Amino acid sequence: MSIVLEATGLTKEFKGFVAVKDVNLRVEEGTIHALIGPNGAGKTTCFNLLTKFLQPTRGKIVFEGRDITRMEPADIAKLGMVRSFQISAVFPDLTVLQNVRVALQRRRGESFDFWRSEKSLSQYDDLARGYVDEVGLSEFLHHRAAELSYGRKRALEIAATLALEPQMLLLDEPMAGMAQQDVERISALIRRVAKDRTILMVEHNLSVVADLSDKITVLARGEILAEGDYAAVSKAPEVIEAYIGAEHA
């Protein structure tokens, strides 16, 4: 199986404090890979490094055979690696359809003054409808984003992300703040969009991680503690200890 994203010796120091230490990570094509660990483990920092929101102190990141260590987030998005919720959410006053169209327009690198050119935008309608369909929001096509429930807003964000046509999606705590019925809906959605894409996610909800992930990397104090499927990592004594230790910290 081929490796889509590979980090080698990834390290981030904040004024001498090592938040991420010598992390070696390989994400295989077509998998859902989760990054977990107790609070303060370095997950967010790691994620920000991989998506280039932070510059690593040391280490190398290769996406699809290309060294992206020094690239900007917008440039790696063009290469096909997109962070969801990067497109910071959705425009509340636009409809579901309009939001996805705007994302499509971005992908095509057109100007951003969408309010002027309703006509030229309509060429994207069919494509946009396809993504809206894919995330199960067809019946809300003409609803304003602001009117959607929290879970449906998240689905809309995913639709807008898909419209950027990523080969790899990085999801930052997709279940954060979700009610149970939304968790189930978004889980199903992630599984569906993962069919022809690669996904790396940071997620605190361990039952979601157990349910969705092909592979899990456990971080603690900035370092990789364990790696494998859920059955394996959840049994590893060092993982149990790290979680319990973090609870008592």
Ligand SMILES: Nc1ncnc2c1ncn2[C@@H]1O[C@H](COP(=O)(O)OP(=O)(O)OP(=O)(O)O)[C@@H](O)[C@H]1O
């Ligand atoms: N900009 C920063 N400056 C200094 N220290 C930082 C900075 N960002 C993160 N850290 C520290 O790095 C460590 C790892 O933080 P990080 O947010 O990556 O962990 P996390 O695993 O995402 O935690 P959580 O689950 O609580 O979100 C923490 O000790 C944090 O205080």
